[in-house]
Amino acid sequence: MARQIARLIAAGLLAAAASVASAQPSEKLKTPQTPWTRLSPEERRVLEPVAPEWDRMPGYQQERLKSAVRRYPSMQPIQKERFESRIRDWATMSPQQRKEARETFQGMRRLPPEKQHELRERWLERQSQDSGPQPRR
Amino acid sequence: MSDFLASVERRGFKQAVFAVHDDDSAYDILQDAMMRLAEKYSDRPAAELPLLFQRILQNAIRDYFRRSKVRSTWTTLLSSMGIGQEEDYDPLDTMEIDDVGSVPTSPADQLEQGQVMEQIEEAVKSLPARQREAFMLRYWEELDVSETAKVMGCSEGSVKTHCSRATHALAKILRSKGITL
Amino acid sequence: MNEKDFADKLKPWLDRSAQQVGEMQATRLKAARLRAMDAWREPVRLFGLVTMSANTAQTLQYSVLQRALLFVPIAALVVFLALQSASETDLGELDAQLLTQELPPDAFLDQDFRSWLGKSHG
Numbered sequence: 001m002a003r004q005i006a007r008l009i010a011a012g013l014l015a016a017a018a019s020v021a022s023a024q025p026s027e028k029l030k031t032p033q034t035p036w037t038r039l040s041p042e043e044r045r046v047l048e049p050v051a052p053e054w055d056r057m058p059g060y061q062q063e064r065l066k067s068a069v070r071r072y073p074s075m076q077p078i079q080k081e082r083f084e085s086r087i088r089d090w091a092t093m094s095p096q097q098r099k100e101a102r103e104t105f106q107g108m109r110r111l112p113p114e115k116q117h118e119l120r121e122r123w124l125e126r127q128s129q130d131s132g133p134q135p136r137r
Numbered sequence: 138m139s140d141f142l143a144s145v146e147r148r149g150f151k152q153a154v155f156a157v158h159d160d161d162s163a164y165d166i167l168q169d170a171m172m173r174l175a176e177k178y179s180d181r182p183a184a185e186l187p188l189l190f191q192r193i194l195q196n197a198i199r200d201y202f203r204r205s206k207v208r209s210t211w212t213t214l215l216s217s218m219g220i221g222q223e224e225d226y227d228p229l230d231t232m233e234i235d236d237v238g239s240v241p242t243s244p245a246d247q248l249e250q251g252q253v254m255e256q257i258e259e260a261v262k263s264l265p266a267r268q269r270e271a272f273m274l275r276y277w278e279e280l281d282v283s284e285t286a287k288v289m290g291c292s293e294g295s296v297k298t299h300c301s302r303a304t305h306a307l308a309k310i311l312r313s314k315g316i317t318l
Numbered sequence: 319m320n321e322k323d324f325a326d327k328l329k330p331w332l333d334r335s336a337q338q339v340g341e342m343q344a345t346r347l348k349a350a351r352l353r354a355m356d357a358w359r360e361p362v363r364l365f366g367l368v369t370m371s372a373n374t375a376q377t378l379q380y381s382v383l384q385r386a387l388l389f390v391p392i393a394a395l396v397v398f399l400a401l402q403s404a405s406e407t408d409l410g411e412l413d414a415q416l417l418t419q420e421l422p423p424d425a426f427l428d429q430d431f432r433s434w435l436g437k438s439h440g
Binding site: 063064065066067068069070071072075076079080082083086087089090093097098100101102104105106107108109110111113114115116117118119120122123124126 | 342345346348349350352353356409410411412413414415416417418419420421422423424425426427428430431432434435438439
């Protein structure tokens with residue numbers, strides 16, 4: 001009980017801290033763009049799904065994608081697969097949508113593992129009902 | 138770092154389970170060890186991570202025993218002080234183990250694999266802490282004698298002694314359960 | 319059978335026992351790893367540290383208030399470091415994690431999902 005209260009207080013303070021942190025202009029206004037042709041062959045290969053949009057993206061978004069792609073070599077095979085299949089949808093979301101998705105994602109990760117698990121299962125369960133017996137995405 | 142952790146998390150977890158006999162505590166210990174590694178040693182080359190991780194993990198397990206009042210504490214203390222080693226064979230010597238000839242050659246003949254696994258896990262859990270630590274590091278994590286000594290903070294001679302006792306104790310227990318490997 | 323031979327025969331069993339941790343444990347282990355990875359490089363990194371401190375604190379025989387007070391300096395540090403590192407932190411790491419975990423990004427925009435999440439936190 002005492003531990004829960006302590007955690008609650010900590011969580012409250014951290015939520016405040018996190019909101020202050022996210023209020024920082026992390027996506028700077030004038031990040032220079034990188035033309036598609038200036039990307040490395042590896043970057044171009046992984047970013048292939050977003051190639052048509054690349055040159056129209058703002059610099060900060062390009063930087064963020066490039067930075068995510070730097071993790072690619074160390075991903076597990078299943079993670080690579082997910083990354084490839086999701087990056088296009090991700091890139092075409094509005095900045096506001098991406099921001100909200102990140103916040104929700106971080107919120108989920110703050111839950112204890114059992115609750116994260118429950119939440120995932122619940123959502124996947126509902127998806128499979130909504131869309132019939134399809135493999136999980 | 139993430140790959141490294143993924144590659145060791147299950148074994149690390151099991152090591153902690155064998156030591157503390159409780160999944161939840163083992164999970165906390167592992168989390169603690171991972172956090173310490175990630176926080177303090179993110180700049181270390183990948184080749185150094187296995188040894189660092191083992192050192193942190195074993196320390197975390199020892200910390201757990203220091204903090205908690207569980208019954209194993211005295212065993213840990215005694216064995217780390219090098220006394221009470223006779224204890225190791227006490228429960229075993231009372232068992233009938235001489236009838237090796239009747240032991241089935243294949244574990245599957247006698248027991249379901251799951252049961253064999255369970256017996257092995259129980260046997261590992263029953264080892265005195267230092268013996269288990271030495272055995273796990275040396276033969277499961279495949280560290281060499283000097284690495285194991287560094288992680289355990291003892292001499293290479295002690296490592297060999299602990300390993301040898303652990304091996305004999307395990308062999309004895311398993312044989313007494315009718316398991317040959 | 320000498321020591322080494324015996325150990326070699328036991329090792330596959332131990333390996334298998336590690337492989338056979340339940341789904342629940344596997345999820346917990348993965349979550350533990352992700353938390354550790356937060357500590358590794360992200361602005362929210364200190365979350366894990368605080369969780370750890372909570373565990374440590376639990377073992378001390380402190381009153382609730384004392385325990386709560388324990389977090390004040392840590393929280394102050396969190397705010398300070400978060401502010402300091404927010405601009406330079408590599409945000410791509412977060413996106414990479416988001417894109418590679420089990421749920422598709424759509425889930426995090428789903429109203430139901432968000433309300434479940436809110437309740438879980440409550």
